[in-house]
Amino acid sequence: MPRYALQVEYDGAPFHGWQRQNDFPSVAGAIEDALAKLEKGAHKIAAAGRTDKGVHALGQIAHCDMVRDWTPFRLSEALNYHLKPNPVSIVNCAVVPDTFHARFGALERRYLFRILPRRAPVTHLRGFVWQIKQEMDLDAMRNAAKVLVGRHDFTTFRSTICQSASPVKTVDKIGIEAVETDYGTEIHFDVRARSFLHNQVRSFVGTLERVGCGSMTAEDVQAALDARDRAACGPVCPPHGLYLAQVTYPEPLFD
Template sequence: MTRWALLLEYDGGPFVGWQVQETGPSVQGVLEQAASRLANGAPVPSIVAGRTDAGVHAEGQVAHIDLPDGFQARAVRDALNFHMKPHPVVVLQAATVPDDWSARFSANRRTYRYRILNRRARPALLAGRVWHVPVPLDAAAMHDGAQRLLGRHDFSSFRAAACQAKSPMRTLDRLDVSRDGDIVEIVTEARSFLHHQVRNFAGTLKLVGEGRWTADRVAAALAARNRAAAGPTAPPEGLTLTRVGYPDDPFRN
């Protein structure tokens, strides 16, 4: 068997999330059904770098699967893409990796982008890709508040109640907020994130942008280590997993 790293892009809107569930179609299910076609119908389990929630998108998700020997990278990519039609999931690149390589555990960086459409008119072309906030937002104030969250902290205030992580401690390397026209963009990077952590950042920083919270209150919410102290969870459609980093990037070539 050969282990393959897959660089994936998908629209999370039609799915219940990455993980297979009985309540509806999942990205994992679509990928594994397609991969089974390359393994003479045998089950092909997948491991993913980040299990995205329902409605969350990906431009640079990474998964790995094991397939019978003999395939070329282009054939793996094209065959999987053919069998995943018409679902909005595609393999951008496929690359062989060592047998002990893991899409999840070999990763050392994950980057997410959260986009807010900040105008009165609702989205038409960007529907399902942004959080529509009609109230004017101060992106500079949001960025100032975001900087209070950088570093290694107990992020219990920004952790979903259903989070299964053993520890709320995480090191946040980047949390930037900027504006480009009507789009307010939040970009964050860390080795790993807690469940709903990025969406809870976005919901909290929106309060700062509206002038309802100060940067000091963001710091106080972090220090409280209590989910009730932070802002609401932003909706999933504005969130995209843009990149997963590895010490030795399998897609570099």
């Protein structure tokens, strides 16, 4: 039974997250339904990250098992045909060993968060950036972000419904850059770790946004981290600015 790795891109707005649900649309459900049109029967796919309701992806990685030997090109084309009109796309497809697992084999996950500081309402980017109405101090945010890099107990930045066995995680990087676009200067957060707690990235960005706007300092972020108390966290930012951008494995999956 051949196994295939899929690079999946999607707009998370119409979905109640990645994970299949009985009563609500999900990204996994859309792909599994498309697979069932290619080979009858129940299909189950696994993914590198179970993104929440409204979160987007540029480089989600999933794997599926098929009965037939499909060429990667034919499988991706057939899936994209049957995924219509869902805003989900199979960008890459490759045959992988049956020992490959999209979730457990990942070495690093990279999330992108986009903020657009501007007064005028967002039109073309609505649902794809978090708009705030004041300028942000990038240097202050970068300085505060250093507090969160490394191995820490991230209880403060963890959802109360998080199911992870431990709040201790290692954050490899939090990069913050200004990116010029046709719609204004966006602030991009590049957050990398092997794995994350539930709502951890959105909690980071919500807290750092408060630093950028002058309501908190790097010392406040350190105190919040040390408190190990969810109440010490800044606001959890909305999901629509967040993207699962890339997942890294020991070997490249696609040519």
